Amino acid sequence: MTQLLQRFLAIGALMLAGAVAAPAQDAGPDLSALARFEPARSAIRAEGEGTLIRLGLSQPVPYRLYLLDSPPRLVLDFRVVDFTGTAPDSLLGAPGIADLRWGPFRPGWSRLVAQLDGPQEVLFAEERTNDPATTDSLITGSTTLEIHLKPVSAGDFVAHTGVPHSALWDLPQPAATDPPHRRQTGEAPLLVVLDPGHGGLDPGAETEAMSEATLTLTFARELKDHLTRAGIRVLLTREEDVFVPLETRITVARVAGADLLLSLHADALAEGEATGATVYLLDDAASDAASAKLAERHDRADLLAGVDLEGHDDEVAGVLMDLARAETQPRAVRLAQVLAGSIKTEGLKMHKHPVQSADFSVLKSPDIPSILLELGFLSSAPDRTRLNDPAWRIRMADALTTAILAWARADAAEARLLRQ
Numbered sequence: 001m002t003q004l005l006q007r008f009l010a011i012g013a014l015m016l017a018g019a020v021a022a023p024a025q026d027a028g029p030d031l032s033a034l035a036r037f038e039p040a041r042s043a044i045r046a047e048g049e050g051t052l053i054r055l056g057l058s059q060p061v062p063y064r065l066y067l068l069d070s071p072p073r074l075v076l077d078f079r080v081v082d083f084t085g086t087a088p089d090s091l092l093g094a095p096g097i098a099d100l101r102w103g104p105f106r107p108g109w110s111r112l113v114a115q116l117d118g119p120q121e122v123l124f125a126e127e128r129t130n131d132p133a134t135t136d137s138l139i140t141g142s143t144t145l146e147i148h149l150k151p152v153s154a155g156d157f158v159a160h161t162g163v164p165h166s167a168l169w170d171l172p173q174p175a176a177t178d179p180p181h182r183r184q185t186g187e188a189p190l191l192v193v194l195d196p197g198h199g200g201l202d203p204g205a206e207t208e209a210m211s212e213a214t215l216t217l218t219f220a221r222e223l224k225d226h227l228t229r230a231g232i233r234v235l236l237t238r239e240e241d242v243f244v245p246l247e248t249r250i251t252v253a254r255v256a257g258a259d260l261l262l263s264l265h266a267d268a269l270a271e272g273e274a275t276g277a278t279v280y281l282l283d284d285a286a287s288d289a290a291s292a293k294l295a296e297r298h299d300r301a302d303l304l305a306g307v308d309l310e311g312h313d314d315e316v317a318g319v320l321m322d323l324a325r326a327e328t329q330p331r332a333v334r335l336a337q338v339l340a341g342s343i344k345t346e347g348l349k350m351h352k353h354p355v356q357s358a359d360f361s362v363l364k365s366p367d368i369p370s371i372l373l374e375l376g377f378l379s380s381a382p383d384r385t386r387l388n389d390p391a392w393r394i395r396m397a398d399a400l401t402t403a404i405l406a407w408a409r410a411d412a413a414e415a416r417l418l419r420q
């Protein structure tokens with residue numbers, strides 16, 4: 001079975017297990033066939049020399065699995081599985097699995113990522129639909145997906161890692177040869193890409209009542225309304241609760257030819273570290289330890305969501321892009337200053353250092369001024385109250401709209417001057 005599985009992984013085939021799995025070609029989203037995760041029939045436990053992951057599902061689903069390195073991870077993609085009501089942590093505890101997360105990944109698909117505590121191989125993976133008349137109380141029910149892992153040497157592990165490629169699953173890649181986007185001159189409507197942070201299996205910061213992913217999407221929709229009414233075109237990097245890799249967020253903005261990108265967040269930091277809105281610029285050197293922690297956490301969430309960053313180095317490198325970068329950064333700095341000024345003028349709570357910098361991957365478009373805005377911090381009780389208040393969010397959306405209009409006017413005037 002191991003050899004067979006390895007061959008599957010090597011050729012990158014979509015694994016369709018069980019007798020009733022649908023062919024891959026017509027595996028479009030079918031929410032009527034939503035499979036539910038059944039925690040009572042699910043467990044992770046030591047088995048032999050390794051670890052057994054058993055997932056109880058209300059019905060069979062097409063799935064694929066593969067391994068990724070740095071850190072070692074097992075990625076399991078399947079047709080929509082509803083995990084509502086169960087925290088991944090509740091399955092942790094057995095040796096072999098260091099961390100677990102799951103949730104919506106792309107429309108119609110869910111993902112489970114198990115971070116392994118070392119290099120392991122998949123001994124077998126099997127999805128079976130049980131006879132309801134079975135007497136085994138542990139596995140009575142509809143479908144069980146079992147994955148047996150066993151530690152291997154680092155060399156053996158690396159030989160079997162990598163994202164299998166298939167047209168059904170692959171995300172579009174940015175074109176390496178796209179010329180830099182021409183800066184706006186005020187002649188066409190401004191195009192703003194709003195990036196609601198996190199989503200899907202990466203909820204971001206969480207409290208009992210709300211998640212950062214939900215909050216940023218809510219606010220992005222509200223801000224979109226404000227901007228649209230001011231005559232600005234708006235595109236969101238995600239319209240629902242799905243995972244979008246950081247690189248794809250940049251690609252969405254570049255493909256659309258955005259005039260600016262505003263990434264929206266409301267992270268959590270240790271008590272006392274952060275309160276109030278904070279405007280972030282890209283910089284290799286973070287303003288302080290908290291800023292560095294935020295940037296690291298966002299990249300780590302991408303990694304733990306099972307995104308393979310290998311071979312995705314700067315796809316848009318080159319002299320033209322270096323020139324674009326040199327022109328873009330001062331424009332981003334002015335945008336940050338105008339945004340912070342407008343939020344302050346509106347009388348909204350700001351961080352004691354309102355403009356900061358850190359190495360945020362989502363801000364790395366060479367030719368699009370990009371800003372990350374922490375609307376507030378979910379770790380701060382006063383911030384939570386404000387973020388939850390629709391009236392406060394309206395004032396924030398107003399302040400941002402005013403700032404973007406003011407920046408765009410000055411930016412366009414400068415562009416016209418430079419062109420002469």
Ligand SMILES: [Zn+2]
Nearest residue numbers: 197204265267
């Ligand atoms: Zn965040």
